[in-house]
Amino acid sequence: QLQLQESGPGLVKPSETLSLTCTVSGGSISSSSYYWGWIRQPPGKGLEWIGSIYYSGSTYYNPSLKSRVTISVDTSKNQFSLKLSSVTAADTAVYYCACSGSSFALAVPIWGQGTLVTVSS
Amino acid sequence: SYVLTQPPSVSVAPGQTARITCGGNNIGSKSVHWYQQKPGQAPVLVVYDDSDRPSGIPERFSGSNSGNTATLTISRVEAGDEADYYCQVWDSSSDHLGAVFGGGTKLTVL
Numbered sequence: 001q002l003q004l005q006e007s008g009p010g011l012v013k014p015s016e017t018l019s020l021t022c023t024v025s026g027g028s029i030s031s032s033s034y035y036w037g038w039i040r041q042p043p044g045k046g047l048e049w050i051g052s053i054y055y056s057g058s059t060y061y062n063p064s065l066k067s068r069v070t071i072s073v074d075t076s077k078n079q080f081s082l083k084l085s086s087v088t089a090a091d092t093a094v095y096y097c098a099c100s101g102s103s104f105a106l107a108v109p110i111w112g113q114g115t116l117v118t119v120s121s
Numbered sequence: 122s123y124v125l126t127q128p129p130s131v132s133v134a135p136g137q138t139a140r141i142t143c144g145g146n147n148i149g150s151k152s153v154h155w156y157q158q159k160p161g162q163a164p165v166l167v168v169y170d171d172s173d174r175p176s177g178i179p180e181r182f183s184g185s186n187s188g189n190t191a192t193l194t195i196s197r198v199e200a201g202d203e204a205d206y207y208c209q210v211w212d213s214s215s216d217h218l219g220a221v222f223g224g225g226t227k228l229t230v231l
Binding site for chain 1 (some may be wrong): 154156174222225
């Protein structure tokens with residue numbers, strides 16, 4: 001059973017870089033069956049896709065965030081990471097790591113529990 | 122970029138049928154996925170690829186997709202179905218490939 005767990009600072013200062021890591025258990029991050037991604041949800045608001053990465057290294061980013069986002073994979077640790085630069089209060093949100101499966105037509109059947117990141121000085 | 126439009130809220134009495142719509146330009150040509158999110162919890166996939174259900178999701182949850190509207194139908198609504206529901210597609214119609222979520226619909230069980 002594939003499981004995901006986010007980790008990283010819960011508080012980030014404005015203009016700094018938000019960094020989160022998602023640890024994958026119960027399966028290999030190198031599998032060709034999955035896309036690994038990040039989705040966020042500002043308090044009281046809806047879901048926003050940030051971006052995804054395929055095991056080959058191909059990345060896909062939300063155009064509205066593309067200039068500030070980097071998603072990468074560390075196969076040796078079975079982890080993938082999110083970096084979001086130049087953050088502002090508008091980036092305050094619960095950040096979910098997620099797994100999209102080709103057998104689910106790229107829907108997201110597996111989510112991490114989510115981690116709240118607050119941008120504040 | 123591709124836009125998905127959902128009604129902000131839908132209300133239904135227990136035992137009745139709830140229908141939540143998701144509008145998008147020619148959405149019938151895309152695979153639509155639906156998620157249920159309860160307060161303080163991560164979303165749960167309830168319907169994928171328009172009308173398929175992951176294991177463990179009751180048959181009361183069904184989906185359809187045609188033309189410019191996709192619909193999530195919840196039959197015999199129960200109090201425990203009260204939640205926010207989001208539709209989602211992958212959009213490759215622009216100059217990039219990316220996931221798009223609808224704004225969400227709050228289902229209230231009266």
